[in-house]
Amino acid sequence: MTALLSVQGLSVSFSTYGRTAEVLKGVSLDVPQGAQVALVGESGSGKSVTMKAIMGLLPQPPARIHAGKIMFDGRDLLTLPERERVALRGTAMSMVFQDPMSSLNPVWTIEDQLTTILKYADRRLGRDRDRRGRRARVIEVLSQVRMRDPERVAQSFPIMLSGGMRQRVLIAMALLSEPRLLIADEPGTALDVTTQAQILKLLRDLVEAQGLALLMITHNLGVVRETSNYVYVMNKGEIVEEGPTAGLFAEPRQQYTRDLIAAVPRLTGRVAL
Amino acid sequence: MEFLAFLARRLAWSLLVLVGLSVVIFVIARVVPGDPARMALGPRASAEQVTELQEKLGLNLPLYQQYGLFIGGLARGELGQSLLTERSVNEDIRTTFPATLELVLTTVFIAFLFGVPLGVAAARWKDSWPDNLVRAFAIVAAVMPTFFIALLLQVLAGYVLQILPTTGRLPTGTDFEANITGLLIVDGLLKGQFNIVFEAMRHLLLPALALSLATMGQMARITRASMIDVSRQDYMEAARAFGVPDRIRLFKYQLRPAFVPPLTIMGLEFASLIGGAFVVELIFSWPGMAAYGIRAITQKDLNAIMGVVMVSGVFFVLVNLLIDVLVGLVDPRIRIRGRRA
Numbered sequence: 001m002t003a004l005l006s007v008q009g010l011s012v013s014f015s016t017y018g019r020t021a022e023v024l025k026g027v028s029l030d031v032p033q034g035a036q037v038a039l040v041g042e043s044g045s046g047k048s049v050t051m052k053a054i055m056g057l058l059p060q061p062p063a064r065i066h067a068g069k070i071m072f073d074g075r076d077l078l079t080l081p082e083r084e085r086v087a088l089r090g091t092a093m094s095m096v097f098q099d100p101m102s103s104l105n106p107v108w109t110i111e112d113q114l115t116t117i118l119k120y121a122d123r124r125l126g127r128d129r130d131r132r133g134r135r136a137r138v139i140e141v142l143s144q145v146r147m148r149d150p151e152r153v154a155q156s157f158p159i160m161l162s163g164g165m166r167q168r169v170l171i172a173m174a175l176l177s178e179p180r181l182l183i184a185d186e187p188g189t190a191l192d193v194t195t196q197a198q199i200l201k202l203l204r205d206l207v208e209a210q211g212l213a214l215l216m217i218t219h220n221l222g223v224v225r226e227t228s229n230y231v232y233v234m235n236k237g238e239i240v241e242e243g244p245t246a247g248l249f250a251e252p253r254q255q256y257t258r259d260l261i262a263a264v265p266r267l268t269g270r271v272a273l
Numbered sequence: 274m275e276f277l278a279f280l281a282r283r284l285a286w287s288l289l290v291l292v293g294l295s296v297v298i299f300v301i302a303r304v305v306p307g308d309p310a311r312m313a314l315g316p317r318a319s320a321e322q323v324t325e326l327q328e329k330l331g332l333n334l335p336l337y338q339q340y341g342l343f344i345g346g347l348a349r350g351e352l353g354q355s356l357l358t359e360r361s362v363n364e365d366i367r368t369t370f371p372a373t374l375e376l377v378l379t380t381v382f383i384a385f386l387f388g389v390p391l392g393v394a395a396a397r398w399k400d401s402w403p404d405n406l407v408r409a410f411a412i413v414a415a416v417m418p419t420f421f422i423a424l425l426l427q428v429l430a431g432y433v434l435q436i437l438p439t440t441g442r443l444p445t446g447t448d449f450e451a452n453i454t455g456l457l458i459v460d461g462l463l464k465g466q467f468n469i470v471f472e473a474m475r476h477l478l479l480p481a482l483a484l485s486l487a488t489m490g491q492m493a494r495i496t497r498a499s500m501i502d503v504s505r506q507d508y509m510e511a512a513r514a515f516g517v518p519d520r521i522r523l524f525k526y527q528l529r530p531a532f533v534p535p536l537t538i539m540g541l542e543f544a545s546l547i548g549g550a551f552v553v554e555l556i557f558s559w560p561g562m563a564a565y566g567i568r569a570i571t572q573k574d575l576n577a578i579m580g581v582v583m584v585s586g587v588f589f590v591l592v593n594l595l596i597d598v599l600v601g602l603v604d605p606r607i608r609i610r611g612r613r614a
Contacts, residue, residue, distance in 0.1 A: 055514055089514060095515075103507045105526050106508075107604055116521065120517055157605045157606070159605070159606050159609055173515065
């Protein structure tokens with residue numbers, strides 16, 4: 001079976017002030033249809049750059065992609081004309097943003113922001129939906145992310161909502177145009193652990209219910225275990241290890257992976273008082 | 274209801290500001306050396322005449338009593354007699370203030386109309402030629418003195434090209450009484466005399482342009498900085514990731530949150546514009562209050578000074594009240610926080 005998303009030998013460098021840094025060195029990863037894949041690594045390992053390259057959000061310059069392919073649904077995104085690339089963005093593949101506090105526009109209501117996104121997504125897809133239809137879809141998606149009072153949330157400005165609610169709005173935003181691939185950038189990192197757990201469960205339920213492919217990008221192994229069945233471990237711009245999640249936790253082959261697992265705090269052993 | 278409470282609170286504060294202003298300007302006007310009575314009567318007047326005028330003006334009374342007299346007059350809406358024009362200050366301000374108001378409002382309109390789009394363009398094409406051009410313009414506009422710009426425009430448009438009038442508010446001998454608002458454009462429209470509206474605009478163009486350049490540059494600079502600030506926010510990247518088109522992102526997602534700083538600075542600019550209007554009014558023979566106020570200061574025409582300052586103060590306070598309301602409309606965060614406070 002061919003993967004829905006297949007990154008092959010992706011190399012990216014950044015040039016600033018005459019110096020060039022190799023940020024990705026031949027990264028390859030596959031996200032099959034309906035699979036839940038995690039990409040884990042510490043800060044600076046290149047996972048966000050990988051994600052931005054897939055979404056087509058890398059600022060070029062300073063970034064330069066000098067090798068590799070990003071195959072989505074059988075087409076190479078890197079050679080696709082800009083128009084078609086933009087057409088995919090936020091529709092066939094969309095993204096759950098990380099920071100609920102800063103990823104929503106503060107001066108427009110939730111409904112306004114979601115309907116605007118939907119309006120232009122519809123236009124790119126050649127879908128005909130009027131204002132009322134868009135509003136209905138927004139309310140529908142807000143209930144899918146288990147908002148108790150979607151009508152009221154839709155009327156609210158971001159500042160009127162809690163962090164957890166804003167994170168749900170960000171998930172709703174990603175689901176608006178029925179994507180096939182969802183890329184999640186450490187959702188809930190900015191929230192407290194209880195709320196984060198709820199958000200992750202919600203995300204997993206939605207992905208399973210709608211049969212979406214999920215690429216979860218995180219530095220948190222707990223999140224990996226919760227949300228994925230296949231995992232790639234990234235370090236210094238390279239994939240150092242990959243495998244089914246359960247197997248990788250049971251028998252990590254690389255020292256780096258063992259270190260990562262050992263770094264997870266545990267509630268065992270003695271505490272010296 | 275909430276809105277009315279907000280307005281009431283702001284008005285109460287404004288009143289306090291105005292009382293403070295009246296004290297400060299009252300003391301300053303009297304501490305500055307020079308005897309108003311002597312200056313009004315000239316060097317040839319006898320000592321008795323001077324003493325007589327001093328007593329008439331209450332200048333022989335202690336300061337606090339003089340202030341009491343002034344505030345009492347103010348409460349009755351009575352600003353006293355001008356030594357210079359020998360008319361009531363009320364009358365003088367009634368005739369001169371509308372001219373300055375029309376000039377300053379037109380100036381602000383021009384500064385905003387061009388300054389904000391220039392700032393948006395500079396931010397949109399940051400570090401390329403439109404940006405460099407706007408930044409150069411902003412610096413030049415800031416360092417060129419208003420009198421120089423005024424003279425330059427006067428010479429260019431008035432004498433060389435002869436396309437625009439260079440003095441006054443209307444052609445001399447025009448028979449028109451602006452007795453509704455005092456603003457020629459508004460009164461012309463209200464009375465349906467469109468030739469007056471047209472002439473008033475022609476006369477306004479040069480002085481308002483001269484006065485607006487510095488503010489325009491300032492607006493462009495602040496709009497640019499604010500736009501760039503907003504462009505780095507996560508929600509701008511999110512909008513891009515969801516395929517919201519450039520144009521919508523620029524105006525809807527970026528400009529609106531970026532609009533608060535230029536708006537706030539605009540309110541503050543009004544103060545320097547009234548001050549700066551003096552130069553322009555002088556050069557373009559504009560019968561305005563700024564020129565009247567400066568003459569009053571040089572002649573120590575105490576009542577006129579106090580009147581001009583108080584009227585400017587009230588105007589400034591009201592403008593900033595209006596701007597606070599506008600800021601609340603543009604940015605719901607300010608509205609909502611204000612409600613909680």
